[in-house]
Amino acid sequence: MDIHARKLLTVVTEAAIEGVLVRDVERLGAHGYTVTDARGKGHRGVRGAGWEASANIRLEVVCDEATARSIAAHLRDHYYANYAMILFVADVDVLRPEKF
Structure with a gap:
């Protein structure tokens, strides 16, 4: 089985x-x-999903390292100052690299 490194x-x-x-x-x-x-x-503070104005989402992208860095830098530069946001990157292995 071939596995290929990507970023989450x-x-x-x-x-x-x-x-x-x-x-x-x-x-x-x-x-x-x-x-x-x-x-x-x-x-x-606590962010629940009780009403839309206080709801949170978790957005996940599996991609190559360059894309992960580009997206992370853009989000940091354009959203960190005004929105509750955390971002993290992890190493993952995938079986179908053409999808990512």
Whole structure:
């Protein structure tokens, strides 16, 4: 079995900016993404999913390292100052590299 190294870029942020984030990650080279609802607590307090204005999402992208770096830098530069957002990158192995 051949495995191939990729990066998993995970963004947890406010649901209100999902549409613009999706457009950004696609424009910056992501071949796809997954969005799920998220809840939790951080330095900005508890963020539940009880009403849309306080809902969070988890956006995940599997991609090559250059794409992960490009997306991460863009999100940091354009969203960190004004939105509750965390971002992390992990190494992952995939079986079908052409999808990522």
